[in-house]
Amino acid sequence: MKTVNNIQRNISLLFMIAILMVVTSGCKKFLDTQRQGEYIADDYPYPGGSGPYDQFIFGAYNDLRGFDVHVMAFILATSVRSDDAEKGSTPSDGGANALSMDQFPVIPGNSNINGMWVGYFGLINKCNLVLDQIKNNKELDAPEVIKLQSEAEARFLRGYAYFNMVRLFGRVPLIDKLLAVEETNVPQSSIPEIYAFIEDDLRFAAANLPPKWDPKFIGRVTSGAANGMLTKVYLYQKKWSDAMATATTVMNSGVYNLNTPYDDIFKESGENSSESIFEVQATASATVQTANGVQYNEYQGVRGKNTWDLGFGWNTPSPILEAAYEPNDPRKARTILYRSTPTVKHYTVYGEETAMDWENPMYNHKIYSSPSYRSSIGNRKSWWMNVRILRYADVVLMYAEAANELGGTDNTTKALDAVNSVRLRARKGAPAGSPTGILPDVTTTNQIELRDAIRHERRIELAMEHERFFDIVRWGISGKVMADAGKTNYDEHRDVLLPIPQTQIDLSKGVLTKNPGY
Numbered sequence: 001m002k003t004v005n006n007i008q009r010n011i012s013l014l015f016m017i018a019i020l021m022v023v024t025s026g027c028k029k030f031l032d033t034q035r036q037g038e039y040i041a042d043d044y045p046y047p048g049g050s051g052p053y054d055q056f057i058f059g060a061y062n063d064l065r066g067f068d069v070h071v072m073a074f075i076l077a078t079s080v081r082s083d084d085a086e087k088g089s090t091p092s093d094g095g096a097n098a099l100s101m102d103q104f105p106v107i108p109g110n111s112n113i114n115g116m117w118v119g120y121f122g123l124i125n126k127c128n129l130v131l132d133q134i135k136n137n138k139e140l141d142a143p144e145v146i147k148l149q150s151e152a153e154a155r156f157l158r159g160y161a162y163f164n165m166v167r168l169f170g171r172v173p174l175i176d177k178l179l180a181v182e183e184t185n186v187p188q189s190s191i192p193e194i195y196a197f198i199e200d201d202l203r204f205a206a207a208n209l210p211p212k213w214d215p216k217f218i219g220r221v222t223s224g225a226a227n228g229m230l231t232k233v234y235l236y237q238k239k240w241s242d243a244m245a246t247a248t249t250v251m252n253s254g255v256y257n258l259n260t261p262y263d264d265i266f267k268e269s270g271e272n273s274s275e276s277i278f279e280v281q282a283t284a285s286a287t288v289q290t291a292n293g294v295q296y297n298e299y300q301g302v303r304g305k306n307t308w309d310l311g312f313g314w315n316t317p318s319p320i321l322e323a324a325y326e327p328n329d330p331r332k333a334r335t336i337l338y339r340s341t342p343t344v345k346h347y348t349v350y351g352e353e354t355a356m357d358w359e360n361p362m363y364n365h366k367i368y369s370s371p372s373y374r375s376s377i378g379n380r381k382s383w384w385m386n387v388r389i390l391r392y393a394d395v396v397l398m399y400a401e402a403a404n405e406l407g408g409t410d411n412t413t414k415a416l417d418a419v420n421s422v423r424l425r426a427r428k429g430a431p432a433g434s435p436t437g438i439l440p441d442v443t444t445t446n447q448i449e450l451r452d453a454i455r456h457e458r459r460i461e462l463a464m465e466h467e468r469f470f471d472i473v474r475w476g477i478s479g480k481v482m483a484d485a486g487k488t489n490y491d492e493h494r495d496v497l498l499p500i501p502q503t504q505i506d507l508s509k510g511v512l513t514k515n516p517g518y
Helices: 002-008 011-024 054-064 072-080 095-103 111-136 144-169 191-208 223-236 240-251 296-300 319-324 331-335 371-377 392-406 409-428 447-461 468-474 478-484 502-507
Strands: 085-088 276-280 314-317 336-338 362-364 387-391
Touching: 054 111, 054 144, 072 085, 072 095, 072 111, 072 296, 072 314, 072 468, 085 095, 095 111, 111 144, 111 502, 144 191, 144 223, 191 223, 223 240, 223 276, 223 387, 223 392, 223 468, 240 392, 276 392, 296 314, 314 362, 319 447, 331 336, 387 392, 392 409, 392 447, 409 447, 447 468, 468 478
Parallel strands: none
Antiparallel strands: 085 314, 276 387, 336 362
């Protein structure tokens, strides 16, 4: 395996890299460049509530902002592959490796998938480094509670990384510790084995992480993040009772709610709000514009001219998604940003009139940055904006789905209450003068009809938020959905998973084997 081989050839070098990550890693939104958890003279050797393992943990957090973890390939694999999005930009931008993620098939030699493989195993390796330091570095002593908390952070991040890997690639190698070079050629484990490993990591994290951190550590993972992610892991395996139970834990925690208006969730001011369960943290300043940020938003920003040169214009909403909204659903305007035409003017969430010479007719409005931030930072590319990975509404809708699948009058009532709470928040966001009766409560008690209503609500509430492709795959409807969207090259027996990168198969000398259909 290329990733582990490259990183593990010199363990002492990896230690140096992880320590250096303290300088470049950040977990809090600031316009200046002092990062969350950064050591200063007054709190050395470590601030209260944290620990000596931060120098390694921050290296793992830093990888969350990495290009190969949450930028180009992630956007392509999780969103562009679905019916709700298109590659966007220009036809030639990104070449065949990008276009094939939209139109299929993705070939094993695709550099994007190899980059993701390397990126995620790099993150996993840094998590294993944290665990190794806790277990074996006797010079870094800490109270048992700090050791458990640090281990829980690392295991959450490792569990999250493996959850993405199993959804993207299926069978992957399970690596739970630092390995010597001669040990790094590890065969793939089965999908059930990987899910069991993820569950174990997330359950440990849920039991040992705090529900909240001190404000100076905002953005670090919590027990709510672990239980929320565990809910999703259970849902993907149709463990409905377990999913409902962990979702209930999150919903009863008192930490999260649906009070943040839908429009505000995706603004800079909405980061780490009561809606937020897990976000990739990013920051920037006028003097440090990209080093502490993430390129996720730049890849999706408006592709225009002059002041409208905001990004590369990838991951554009599809006409299929546009048509899926109920009449006057206010979430549509917050999700789809339209190019103006000679006859119709369109506006951003900040009231700016859009231009008529944009490359694409629609863009992802959820990643649109504040003009005041662009001005104060002196940059239009939005590297400072957090990436929303898990929102409270997602957990509420997972709870509704699990309750409906379990069935019974009581569970049906709970499912209806949950899905309607999400619709109520959206309904409250309707602009003045909107027609009455928009987004009415779902009332059906028929399990099949309620299932369809919950699936529709997930699609709309979480549109353009890297859930749609995984959802249609786990629901078993990807073949029909993609055919209806005109993505006729999609093969549901092959394309539910990406191919194992050919580069990694070659480096393993055949220890790694191909996915079906490739």
